[in-house]
Amino acid sequence: MLPRSKPCPCTSGKTYGSCCHPFHKGESDPQDAPTLVRARYAAFALGEIEFLWSTLHPQNADRDRGRDQVLVALRVASNAYRYMGLTLLDARGEAADPDGVARVLYVARIFQRGRDVSFVERAEFLRDGGGMRYVGGKSIDLAKVPGDVAALTLDSSEALLRAT
Numbered sequence: 001m002l003p004r005s006k007p008c009p010c011t012s013g014k015t016y017g018s019c020c021h022p023f024h025k026g027e028s029d030p031q032d033a034p035t036l037v038r039a040r041y042a043a044f045a046l047g048e049i050e051f052l053w054s055t056l057h058p059q060n061a062d063r064d065r066g067r068d069q070v071l072v073a074l075r076v077a078s079n080a081y082r083y084m085g086l087t088l089l090d091a092r093g094e095a096a097d098p099d100g101v102a103r104v105l106y107v108a109r110i111f112q113r114g115r116d117v118s119f120v121e122r123a124e125f126l127r128d129g130g131g132m133r134y135v136g137g138k139s140i141d142l143a144k145v146p147g148d149v150a151a152l153t154l155d156s157s158e159a160l161l162r163a164t
C-alpha cells in the first residue's frame with residue numbers, strides 16, 4: 001500500500017491520496033479519458049489489478065479471455081516492469097467523435113530489468129457504466145519514434161502507428 005501522502009505514480013505531481021487513490025478504491029470513477037489513463041498507469045505501478053480489470057470496456061479484447069486469466073496476466077505485468085513516469089501528449093474528448101470515442105496519446109516510461117521498454121500508445125475509450133473504460137490501443141516502442149516525441153499529436157501519430 002502506497003501511503004496517500006506520497007507522490008502519485010502517474011507522475012501528475014499530486015499526492016496519491018488527492019490523485020488516483022479514490023479511483024483505485026472505488027470511491028469515484030474517472031469521468032474523462034486522460035484521468036483514466038493516469039489511474040490505469042498508477043494501477044499498473046501499484047498492482048491494483050482489480051481496478052485494471054474493472055476499467056476494461058466490454059469491447060476490450062482481453063475481456064474475452066475471462067477475468068481470472070486476465071488478472072494473472074495483469075499481476076505479471078505489474079510485477080515485471082518498473083513504472084517510471086507517464087506523459088500525456090494529446091487527447092480528444094468523446095464529444096468530438098460521432099461514436100463517442102475518446103482518444104489519448106501518451107508515453108508510458110517503463111523499464112524491465114534495467115532495459116528501457118517505454119512505448120507510445122494511441123488509446124481509445126468509451127463511456128460505460130459509471131465512467132470511461134479502456135477499449136484498446138495501438139503502440140510503438142518509444143525508441144522507434146522518429147524525431148521529437150513531444151511534438152506527436154493524435155493526428156500525426158496515426159500513420160506511424162498504422163505501420164506497426
Ligand SMILES: [Zn+2]
Pocket residue numbers: 008009010011012016019020021038039042
Ligand atoms: Zn495519479
